Amino acid sequence: MESGLGLTIVVFLPLVSAIFIFLIPKKQEMLIKLVTLGSALLTFGVSLIVALQFDFNNAGDLQLGTKVSWISSINSNYEIGIDGISLPLLLLSTFISVLAIIYSFEHLPEPKNAKGMMSLILILETGMNGTFVALDLILFFVFFELVLLPMYFMIGIWGDKTVRSVSGLKNDIETRLYASIKFFVFTLFGSAFMLLGFLGLYFRGNRTFSIPELIELGSSGAFTGTFASLVFAVLFLGFAVKVPMWPLHTWLPDAHTAAPTVGSVLLAAILLKLGSYGFVRIALPILPEQAVAWAPAIAVLSAIGIIYGSLACLAQTDLKRLIAFSSVGHMGFVMLGISSLTSIGINAAMIGMVAHGIITGLLFFVSGSMAHTYHTRDMGRLGGNMKLLPKTGAILAFTAMASLGLPGLAGFWGEFMALLGAYNPLPGLNITIFRSSMVAGAIGTVLTAGYLLWMLQRVNLGEPKEEWLDKELHDADNYELVAWIPLVILTVLIGVFPKLIFGATNDAVIALVSKAFGG
């Protein structure tokens, strides 16, 4: 696997398969599904091989990559590679994609069209994998944006068809149409400015788009003053919309609620990580001085996000919307960890990202499946789920426990260590702000426990409502269980052996922090 071949396959195999699927007639649905699954499994397999070849003793170095000229006129290259920070996210992405495809075998919402859905998932996977391995700003940008179109169509075509009124619009509009364009416009707004920031770095940084080279320049203090503040501001805008950080989060609840199950899962599990990954990979190491200047602001916004997300959850009646707002809170912990600029905090962010991907992905699987079974997401009408759908209910209960950060499960480490990081941020940062943020975060964990337990009480426990008693409700089938069980196992494994993640990330994070902030 010299010359970046493995990573190149991981990135482009899904795209090539998607083009191949376009050529298969629509009627051969089974063939389409099998080709998609085969391609995703192969991609996952290759990513495992890449992980085996990865030298964990030098996890701080970029490995297994390559650099080939791409757009010579602007000195942009096809430069890829992975280190301990990107490897876990890459594996998460290839793995969740497989599960999403398995789930879609039998659970396509109207208007079915397996061909369209499968090719969109594959194109999406190329965008996600590409973002995690790209080491050139322009390449990163292209992959970062490549996910927009498939997700837009996934929400817009297979999304929720209920009609709702939106303030500011004259006519009522279907949720999916509103949510899809809102998602698209918000993210494009952020990334259009992000691109200007990339160009700024290019012109001040010896006309290179190479991330490693820019990191060298950045850590030697090449970017300073107003220029660097402006660049950090636009990068912040681009990444923070994607994370999403309060107050740029408003697209997220709409998109999650409207998206079909698979869309929500991929959105929550991977797409949100593109933003926080961007902070760790690009914004912090290239502009360390500005990162220090902005860190308190990020910490405060994260703390607001945590509290706001939890309070919003308490007010929800819609199951999927509740989980969507819980994402705002959980990503708040991730960003709080990042803002501390310490190795503990950023490690917390890394494991938090993976854990959130697994746990919230699973929550969306389960809630999507329940919405499909019950034809409603209204928690006021649900109840007694444990009696009606015992398997689904059990997994929902387990996942909710994981999501509230129960020790021994994956969600615990990210929250706990993020608070630890915020307690002791990088020397020189305003300690009062960070400790207040930590306190806010701690209150947030309590609120998180509160709304998740309340959700369980309303949905899972109690006696079933009368309207469900005479209906035939199907519990989780085999496709669903195959997609879900691995996530349950991973949640436990990472909870018990967090070294699975830290083993990869720790060295890389320490290298990053010491290079950027000398700590």
Added chain:
Amino acid sequence: MFEGSYVIDKFSLILKGLFILVTYLTFLLSVNFVESDEYYQGEYYFLLLSSLLGALVVTSSRDLLTMFIGIELASTPMFLLSGWKKGDQKSNEGSIKFFLLGVLSASLILYGFSLLYGVTGKLVFSDIANILIQQDLAQSPVALLSAILILAGIGFKISIVPFHSWAPDTYEGAPLPVTAYLSVSSKATGFVALIILMSKIFFESGDGLGIILVFISGITMFVGNLSALQQTNPVRLLAYSSIAQAGFILAPIAVANITNNFEDGVYASVTYLIIYAFMNIGAFLVINLLQRNIDSENMYDWGGLAKETPLAGIFAVIFFFSLAGIPPLGGWFAKFVVFRSLLSTGEIFGLSLAIVGAINAVIGLVYYSRISKIIWMDSPKEDVQKTENSIIPSPLKVVGFVSLILTIVSGIFPGIFSNLGEASSIFFNS
């Protein structure tokens, strides 16, 4: 050739190639259209070819007379072609408007040229520029006035604000292939003329002209995009979109006038022009294909149409999102090189224009996504009359696939445009 008044270099050859290919695609678009009605086939093709000849002359012209003849040869046939649907009132109206404003613009250009000739007594651009600089006239009111007159005249051809008002009406009335040609080839001819004039004569004209151009460019983007948001007629939507795109193409030249970095500016504008040409032809093709299924002037009647013509549906996604500048489709690189040239010197006008451009890219997305949304996500309207000719004729398929391949390849391997950078530096230094 001809004492420096007609030059054939790499730059002009690339542009000639573009014009010939675009005209060829227009022919393919026209075949079914012209045959389907009582049109004068021979004259139709003759006039298009005449216009092509004019465009080819413009790319190589380096003196005032040749340039003027080229510009007018390219645009005069279009007055006739835009009124080709003789029985249609809208077509007549659009054609008359186009004609009157076209003649006005020709006279403005000519007036500007005559001022230059009067001041310098020369026709060839390099001589004019030399004399302007030697006699310290480059920043004189006369030079500025002639530049503004020329800009106004060419402004009509490239439909920048405030000279854009004819475009939506003419585009709507003209036969669709003619509209496609107008919005691509005619516009490109005007831009090539503007690029040559700005960079060969007015490169020393000081910041004043550049600042005017920067403002025009920004306002053009806003007016085009905000008006496009409100359209229900797909052709008018594309008309306003092409006004907004003109703002983007103008931006690098505008800033180059301030920073004097014409090499980057010309490279960016021409790259944008080339990519824009193919995705815009593709967009008109999409409208043509959809209108073959449901003949309506209101795009909201096309609900759910992609299920019946998936190919047209895929074309719609590719071309319209490319116009919006979404990677990995070609349009992103076009926007990218424009942003790059705007930011290259870190100068405040460039920066402001880049921010305006970024905001406009987002506004553009809202209406560019609309047709895809209608045909893929909306449910079919019940009271709409469907026509029977749902089979896509092969000439149209060729247009679609050629534009599709060019649009996608230019987005994934933008390296193919490196040649152009070299060509523009040869162009500027010769």
